[in-house]
Amino acid sequence: MKEALQNNPPGEWIPEIPDECIRLHCGYPAPALVPDEEVKAAVNRLLEEEHDLPLHYIGSPKIIKLKEQVLKRLKERGISVTEKEFLITSGACQAIDLIARILLDEESIVAIESPTYMEALEIFQNYTKHLISIPVDKHGLQTDVLEEILEEREQKGLALPRFLYTIPSFQNPTGTTMTGERRQHVLELANRYNFLVVEDDAYGELSFNKSFPTLKAMDQNSRVLHVGSLSKIVAPGMRIGWIAGASEIIHACAWFKKDLNHPFAQAVMAVYLANTDFNNKLVAMRDTYRSKCNVLTSALEQYFPAASWYVPEGGYFVWMKIPGADTSELLTHALAEGVSFIPGQYFFKEQATGTEYLRLSFSYADEQEITEGIRRLGKVAQAYL
Template sequence: MNKAYANRMEKVRPSAVGELLMLGAQPDIISFGGGYPAPEVFPVDKLSSVFADVMSQSGPRALQYSTPEGLLSLREKLVLRMKQSGISCDLDNLFIIQGGQQGLDLVAKMFINEGDVIVTESPTFMGALIAFNPYEPVYKTVPMDEHGMDMDALEEILRTNARVKFIYTVPEFQNPTGVTMSLERRQRLVELANQYDVMILEDSPYREIRFQGELISPIKSFDTEGRVIHLGSFSKILSPGLRLGWVVAETEIATKLCLLKMAADTQNSTLNMYLADKFMEKYNMDEHIQSIRVLYKEKKETMIEAVRQYLPSTVSYTNPEGGLFTWLTFPQHVDATTLMRDRLLPEAKVAYVPGSTFFPVDEEVNHCRMNYSGASKENIIKGVAALGTILKEYC
């Protein structure tokens, strides 16, 4: 049979790293590869109680269709939370999506024509590339340091590329590096976007998982021209299984994005929107998030301490103030994919995500992403120690 796929399917392929990650997900492996929240932070009992309340008080409505924008009372709560974080918005600007990932897909569908330039951090979130790739953009990437994107490099890209559609950034505790963009750079980013007339896509699922340092205002809070699209998510602050996130955008953009959402899936699960809404009504969301921060801080410190103790001094690492990941840089001759496939997995049963997969262009092979939220503290120490032993031999 002639499977006459559309041209864009050329860009939709499983990656070699994906197969390696499947191996890393086996139960006898200590995996730093996932991006999962710690299961112990899920408020199972509270959500059971909320579920019972929803069923007894609003059962038929919770099981009915709602609207593509999502449950009104949930959107009202999110508008308030956004305002508290410095983003001025209204109900017209905010709607509910199936996690941040759907936001990436909808924005890609709405803005990217074949050959358009999308600017990303280097490295960047793999899930964003998966969402953008089918629309066949050209990637231009901006190097980062410990304060985020290099703004001079960004300006050079904007100055020399007429077809830039948007700049994609994960400003807090970036996936994969754990780096946070400084306040000054956020302001400069918006100034540059205004000057060169491009959009910004601010993907912010980790913003509230800050366990150290000062909260920094979202990029959207500096937006005076409606050119920043902000994506938020319940995945890391409540549960990824509920598949709930939100978009904040200028009214016309929000309306158009919501039309695309309607075409994709009609709406989010009414029941899940009720659960999140009633959870926020019945319990204190900020207290819940605080308990996540406390646990992740301990886990992050355990991992960084183990990295300092067990890895060779030629390995550098980021020390994130929040989020789920640290990023290791091995000596240049060490290919993190080969190391994991040939030594770390078979000998030590330890996994990470090889860094090459996070580079849209100009792949660098000597990095890996290490997740600390998913593993126990005991396994963090055991796994990093095993990585240290193998790395010392390998180097």
């Protein structure tokens, strides 16, 4: 615990962002897609029907309804789990933290993508310092490198990972998607080397063209702990996430959860989902984010001819490399010009690895702001190009 308290808290690196700044750092839903009026109607409907009940510790019976709704959506995506294999959490971060809490100790090893989701990296470092970085390329996690590392550790008698943490679809921060062959390879390696797979699927339903099977849907041996969330497709402030996995792990996570399930938020979400054609909502989201992504990549082609980036097939993010740049230094100048991004170093365990990289989000700003933001960023980046 004392060692964990020496780690920087989440977001410690973030400088003050001016109010008028074009926010290309924000991994938030588009404001126009957040259903504030529908949520307001759901709150009113819930309180009219149940009065004070959802505001008590015991909460509303609609909490059970929310479980049923999410389980139904998972089943439609090929993930068939029972109630004992499923737990609603306060967002994906609580799910990841609970998994780390029950599976890790100071000697445990975790395999992570490099780069990876910065909050997950921060969580794991609270429990263990033994993280193995596996590189990501345009096709997602490089599973051949993972296999080489596992084989070498086994031959040398070294400990193997307790689990692999991966974001197979529209990865944060790179936006890349793991191929079907690599997904199958991950599961084969998990079986061969006896480790679990924590699959973070926060962006999995935000595909631009075709959908991709989740690792959990492909899992035949209960190796995968599937972490999901409504934060990116409904509203992050509602804090609705989940874990789907082996019943004994779910039971242990539930034992340590101790938050009384946030009954009001869960009941409101259940009412909202019950009165929403969510599949149609998803079509609108995918269309919006596809269009925004196209605007961003077109602007990059215009203003960053010497840089390189991955073109995502879904999600929120574009990952860019500016050769020779120090993107933390670049951010200072970018903020002065009124545009923000996240320097790449914060997504790596070895931060020196990421100095030439940055993450851009196309989800939050509108299309006009995206183009103007990239123009401003291109202006300040000329010193490196």
